[in-house]
Amino acid sequence: MSKLKHLQTLAGHTDRAWNLAWSPNGDTLASCSGDKTVRLWTRKCPGSEEWVCSAILEEAQARTIRCCSWAPGGRQLATASFDATTAIWEVQGGVWEQVALLEGHENEVKGVAWSPSGSLIATCSRDKSIWIWEALPGNEYECVDVKQGHAQDVKAVVWHPDGEILISCSYDDTIKLWRESDDEWVCEQTLTGPGLGHTSTVWGAAFKRGGECMVSCSDDCTLKVWACKSRDGELWWAPLATLSGYHDRTVYSVDWSASGAIASGSGDNSICVFEEEEIASSDVNPQQKPSFQLSIRKLDAHPTDVNCVRWHPKDPSLLASAGDDGCIRLWRYQKGLDMAGNMLEAGSAIESSMT
Amino acid sequence: MDLINPSPQVFERKDTDRKARTKQELAEDVRDPIDALEIFEHVRDLTDPEHPYTLEQLKVVSEDAITVKDDEGIVSVLFTPTVQHCSMATLIGLSLRVKLMQTLPSRFKVDIAVAPGSHSTEAAVNKQLNDKERVAAALENPNLLEMVNNCLAGSYR
Numbered sequence: 001m002s003k004l005k006h007l008q009t010l011a012g013h014t015d016r017a018w019n020l021a022w023s024p025n026g027d028t029l030a031s032c033s034g035d036k037t038v039r040l041w042t043r044k045c046p047g048s049e050e051w052v053c054s055a056i057l058e059e060a061q062a063r064t065i066r067c068c069s070w071a072p073g074g075r076q077l078a079t080a081s082f083d084a085t086t087a088i089w090e091v092q093g094g095v096w097e098q099v100a101l102l103e104g105h106e107n108e109v110k111g112v113a114w115s116p117s118g119s120l121i122a123t124c125s126r127d128k129s130i131w132i133w134e135a136l137p138g139n140e141y142e143c144v145d146v147k148q149g150h151a152q153d154v155k156a157v158v159w160h161p162d163g164e165i166l167i168s169c170s171y172d173d174t175i176k177l178w179r180e181s182d183d184e185w186v187c188e189q190t191l192t193g194p195g196l197g198h199t200s201t202v203w204g205a206a207f208k209r210g211g212e213c214m215v216s217c218s219d220d221c222t223l224k225v226w227a228c229k230s231r232d233g234e235l236w237w238a239p240l241a242t243l244s245g246y247h248d249r250t251v252y253s254v255d256w257s258a259s260g261a262i263a264s265g266s267g268d269n270s271i272c273v274f275e276e277e278e279i280a281s282s283d284v285n286p287q288q289k290p291s292f293q294l295s296i297r298k299l300d301a302h303p304t305d306v307n308c309v310r311w312h313p314k315d316p317s318l319l320a321s322a323g324d325d326g327c328i329r330l331w332r333y334q335k336g337l338d339m340a341g342n343m344l345e346a347g348s349a350i351e352s353s354m355t
Numbered sequence: 356m357d358l359i360n361p362s363p364q365v366f367e368r369k370d371t372d373r374k375a376r377t378k379q380e381l382a383e384d385v386r387d388p389i390d391a392l393e394i395f396e397h398v399r400d401l402t403d404p405e406h407p408y409t410l411e412q413l414k415v416v417s418e419d420a421i422t423v424k425d426d427e428g429i430v431s432v433l434f435t436p437t438v439q440h441c442s443m444a445t446l447i448g449l450s451l452r453v454k455l456m457q458t459l460p461s462r463f464k465v466d467i468a469v470a471p472g473s474h475s476t477e478a479a480v481n482k483q484l485n486d487k488e489r490v491a492a493a494l495e496n497p498n499l500l501e502m503v504n505n506c507l508a509g510s511y512r
Contacts, residue, residue: 126492
């Protein structure tokens with residue numbers, strides 16, 4: 001049996017915790033909330049299993065802070081707020097300072113994502129637009145493109161690991177893929193339609209480490225896995241699997257771990273972890289689609305909606321979640337039976353032999 | 356401003372005293388499950404945004420249109436705007452949600468929707484009312500919050 005063992009609850013936010021982001025080296029976890037603050041959590045001392053709040057970023061934004069994203073170097077943090085701004089924070093002389101404010105959206109900014117190279121920031125808003133900002137030296141940020149295309153709020157933006165594709169998820173039930181072409185970002189594909197796309201708001205998405213697949217989550221209570229295919233020399237995203245029947249309410253968040261596990265967090269208070277079924281190399285059939293199996297369903301992971309799940313970037317069995325209860329929870333994921341159904345992983349084998 | 360529904364039909368406030376209380380309900384050491392009548396008591400006296408009447412008097416809400424699954428922690432409220440094209444529907448729905456957020460234990464999930472067939476843009480209204488991000492953003496808007504509070508005022512008297 002797989003396990004999701006609760007390690008610690010990080011309390012401090014005084015309103016719903018919306019979003020989480022691990023710093024690229026995994027030393028810091030940022031959380032943001034309806035209480036208009038960002039909290040930074042770090043280990044109590046190096047090597048400690050206990051995490052504590054080490055900084056509170058506040059007073060830069062007047063309304064809910066909905067989303068946060070680290071620059072790839074881990075030196076800056078971008079935070080998106082319902083007050084229509086995106087703030088950039090940086091450590092200066094040991095203290096986190098707000099060093100820039102990105103203004104331009106007409107209303108609530110709902111998502112922000114720093115590109116893998118660090119040169120671009122994408123933001124999205126209830127105003128239906130996506131803005132691409134270029135990070136210039138001296139904490140200058142310049143808007144280089146504004147994309148219209150979605151019919152409704154844009155809920156989230158996510159960069160492909162190679163930085164060449166940006167995806168956007170929307171209240172209009174679609175996912176759009178954007179690629180740069182001649183200094184302009186163009187919508188290359190829209191994932192939508194009967195039997196193909198989601199049937200309600202798409203809340204989030206995440207890429208598999210290599211970037212060949214992505215997973216999206218929706219108010220339609222499903223997760224969808226998409227694969228990048230080559231067609232007539234062009235790259236194209238096609239549906240690979242729909243994971244339905246695991247969540248009873250909106251799936252707000254999804255993340256794909258470095259070791260290949262998919263975690264999802266939902267309005268049904270649960271967290272699910274899925275593993276890709278391994279196909280034995282002897283019977284690889286190119287027509288066969290990989291399938292995904294539920295590894296564990298943790299009911300009442302929070303006493304409220306789970307708004308965000310994020311795997312640690314370096315320790316792929318460490319998961320953080322954020323809930324409407326304002327708390328952050330840390331979990332240790334132990335994969336039990338492998339998908340062939342009979343062998344235990346070393347870690348859980350040791351544990352079970354001791355009990 | 357022209358009223359959306361200038362002359363709504365007004366009904367009488369119902370007497371909903373719990374007539375028969377079971378022995379179990381009267382026992383003090385037993386937790387009474389929340390039922391539809393209790394939810395109705397919370398929302399019946401919300402004031403309509405454009406008339407000095409309660410949502411009950413306008414038959415916007417009724418006990419019959421409330422479903423409670425206490426063990427699963429789910430409350431579902433269907434409401435019926437007085438006219439099909441009522442632009443106040445989202446405000447009424449938002450007020451219902453806020454009232455129940457304020458009064459119910461946080462373990463409850465609340466689903467608010469217009470009664471099937473009662474509104475011309477039913478799907479759009481329902482989607483908006485059940486998107487908690489939009490609800491959260493709306494409640495940070497002082498003008499909207501004031502309108503919601505005006506609707507709620509009557510229910511606290």
